[in-house]
Structures are given as C-alpha cells and as structure tokens.
Amino acid sequence: MPFEPLDQYRQRQKNLEEIVKLGEEAYPHRFDFTHTPAGLVDQYGSKSHDELEVEKPPVRISGRVVALRGHGKAGFAHLLGGGKRIQIYVKLDVVGERGFQLFHLLDLGDLVGLEGRMFRTRTGELSVWVTSLRLLAKALLPLPEKWHGLVDVELRFRQRYLDLIANDRVREVFLKRAEIIREMRRFFDARGFLEVETPMMHPIAGGAVARPFVTHHKTLDLDLYLRIAPELYLKRLIVGGLDRVYEINRNFRNEGISFKYNPEFTMLEYYQAYADYNDAMQLTEDLLKGLAQKVVGSHQVRYGDLTLDFSRMERLTMREAIARHWPAAAGAPPAPVEFARPDAVRAAALRYNVYARSQNLDPIPGIESASSGVLTGLLFEHVAERYLVQPTFLYDFPVEMSPLSKCRADDPSLTERFEMFVAGMEIANGFSELNDPEEQERRFAEQVAAGGDEVPRQVDMDYVRALAHGMPPTAGEGIGIDRLAMLLTDSHSIREVILFPLLRPEASAAPPADISPPHPAGPKA
C-alpha cells in the first residue's frame, strides 16, 4: 500500500522498476563490507590527500544516501552509516554506463553498497572514489528536510526511525543511555551482584504505591497486574540466599504523563544482604560519580542552565530539608527536633498553609486527618523538594510513608530510608529493608485497610511467609534509569530518553471499527 506523499512514492516505485530493468536486484539479501561510513571517518579522517593517493585504501561500505549532488557526468553523495556521513564520488567513466544510470536512479534515503578507494577532494573532504555501486534497499518514502531535520515533536516520537536518521543528537542520546545501562551492569557485576529476572505480571500489585495496569490470563482465568515494582520478588531471592541481586527492567504505573513521568519506565533495583541504608547511599554515590565520569567525562554535568556537581553529594534528613528551605515569609522555621511532636508538625503545616494562601500557592491538603509522618512528607514536598537541585540524599523518612522500610533503632517514627534528588527530580529510593514478618504484616494490613486505587487489595501473605523464614538484614534501592539518562544527556523530557514513549494512537492507524467500540462522542470515520 502506498503512503503519502503519493507522487513521491510512485516516482520512487518507478525508479525502482528502472533499476530492476538494469539487471539489479530490488532487495538483495546481503552485502559484505569492510567499513561503515563512521569507520571510514575514524580510520582515515587524519590521513592527508597525499597519503591517501599513495595508499589508495580499498574499501567496501554500505549506508543510507542522505545527500545527492549531480554534476553532469559525475556526482557526489553522502552516505550515512554508524552515525556518521562519508562523501562518495561517482564518475561515469569509472563506474560505467550502467553504474552511472543506477546512480541517477537513486533517491535520498536509499540504502546502497559500494566498492572503491579512499581519497580527498580538491576541497579536502575525505571521500570514497566509487568503482562499483549497487542498491541494497529502496526508500519509497522521502527523508525529512536535510537542513532543519525533523522538528515536529509528535512526528519525532511517532516515527522515531526518522528522528534517528535526521537528528544526530537523538542517536547520541540513545547510545549514551545504552552506555549508562552497560556501566551499571558492570558496576553491579563487579561487586558480586547477580542479575535476575522476576515476574512482570503480578497477582498482587505490591512493592510500591501506584495505580496498576490490569490484564488477564485466560487459561488460569486470572487477573494480573503489570508490575509497579519488582521489590517483593527480589527480596524473596534474598531470603533464598541470593545475597546480592539486581534487576534492570520496566515498571508500569497507570498514572499521569509529564516531562518526568512515562507509564512504563525502566528501573534498576538491587538488594544487598548484610548492608543498611548507609551502605546503599555510599554505593549510590560511587555509582553516580562513576557514571558521570564515564558518560559525561566529568563530575560536573551540564543540565540546561545548571551545572550539577556529582563530586560531592549532600545528605539531609527530611526534617532538616524542611527547616532549611522553610520560606522566610512563613515565620521561623520549625526546628528538626520539633517534628517528633505531632502537634508541632501540625502547627508547622498550618503555618505553612497561611503562607501558601497569602502567596497563592497550593496549600497542604487534609491537615486535620493526616498523621504527623504524612504531614512531614507533604511539608517536604511543598517546602523543599524543588530546591534539591544539586545531588542530595534525603533520608530518615516517616514510617507512615515507608511501609517496607526498617525503622530507626532510636526513633520508631522514622525509617532508615533515603531518596536521591537531582535537579528537583527523585532519582533513587532506597532503604534498610524491613525484615520482621509480623511488623511487615501489620504495615501491609494498615495499607489494605486504608484502601484506594493505589494500594494493594490484599496482603501479600506469601511475602510475609518468606520473611518468616528469615531475611538477613538487607539494603535495597531502586534507581530510575530514564531520569538518570535525562540528567546525563542534558535531556529535559523523559520522552527524549525513551525510544517509543506512550502516545495516543494515530487516528489513521487505529484498529478497525469492529473490534474497537465507537467513541462516545461519536464515530470518527
């Protein structure tokens, strides 16, 4: 089936027919090459004109035609391959009548293979002197504009393949993302962690607080949830004696979409037996420093107007963060120790709300009914979160918002939990794991009793049973790879670091009407 633009599609079909008439195969099966275009640039980029004339290095390359300049009985083109462009020079009296006809029938976007030798043109550009040429695959659709590339955000995400061809930076971002993940694997493998895979479909959506996606298994007649976190399965493995495990995989949360949220996102989650949250913070610091150095080449990472300094990471308790960033106009900041007194927390929240209303900011909701731990968390979000720009460990979270974390020995209202914030975004979340089965069951039961879409409907008794078999003291952490990739590639939307972010389906690509019920607003076809 032809696609728009029809005239160009038809024209290219015609060109393909002409090429076949020349005796060329339309879609040949393979092509042996000695270099990619990028490989040529790397290998011969420093060779002078004279050196190349002496060596005349023979090469075979393949690539996509991204520029064409005819010159009568000769012509230039650029081939894109391996992320770089190499110029080729095609001369009638070198490639012959048939070869030159083929060259003339090429369109921008075609994939070609060729044989030739390296040389430099009069203007000094490294080029391939083509001696023979063949079509490897036809592009029946035109490329985006050669100078401005593809700009339209929607098109870029829907047709990412064009984005990757037209925008060099996009390719770079995804190469770096792969490098980040590779380095993370190397980091954990080197420390004796075992990479594992745990279920993506869960009978109980546990391990985090989020609204899950639901699916159904026919044979078992079983509703399943796409996992919101792998946590409870990974900790079962710790019980099983796999003392250091990690998993890199997708989580799915049926929540909003924004510059830092995509419904499916990639997380690295690891668990380390006989360690606590201080070890986890140290590990995180080592990991992030190494990543910045490896991927960006420095601990100083440019992020828009910011320079993020990964060489030193601040550590602040949640209570300290609130006190530090308390708005001056809201009166004296509450002292961190006051947060131990519920009435003082409530008073601080009320005081903040007076200030918020006067500044036309969103007030903290539900002060009367919320526990002091929850209020502390809300105060943090309202007062401090956005100011955590430089890499910062925020730690000692209220127990009410941390159902899987172990409490501090000296203060049961706080848990040994931390989050890493960078550029106002939560990048990581880790804690000393709660391993007391009876306390875990109580906390689960409280969650279930509280109810809501974002909370499991039943206690995961198998997990509690696993803890009852004894889980060593353990530290665990989840690290958001998409957001980390944003930071290290200076990307300001999560969609820039996810190859195919979720979009509404195109109307023209929608399923046929017989399997898709008409929209309540009326039929669209």
Added chain:
RNA sequence: AGGGGCGUAGCUCAGUGGUAGAGCAGCGGCCUUUUAAGCCGUUGGUCGUGGGUUCGAUCCCCACCGCCCCUACCA
C-alpha cells in the same frame, strides 16, 4: 483531569476577512572535485475536523481531534 499555547505543501516555516507563499524534497533540462552545489523551467494544499458569524472564513466564534507547556495524581 483543570488552565494556557499550537495545528498552513512530504519536511522546515512565512502569511492574509476577498481564489494560498518561500526554502528544501519531487519532476524536466544543463553541468566530470561539489558540499545547505549552482543555473533554467515545473508539479504539489479540502490552511487538523465539524459547525457558526459573514456577501465572502485558512484568518473571527464554538465544539471536537492531536501535540506541547503549566498545575493536580505519581517515580
């Protein structure tokens, strides 16, 4: 979900209440070291969709669709 913005040729973008424009791409020519190649000629549009106001709407108004930004939920 609420508020704001955007939607014009395949791509990148101008523009106007009175029959729609450029560059690139395309098509036909010329050109054997060019490079955003150049030169001559040329095709291509239900101006997102549907209503309304108007003698007349791509432009003004309303609704819908899609995308972007902000806010809310959330990592």
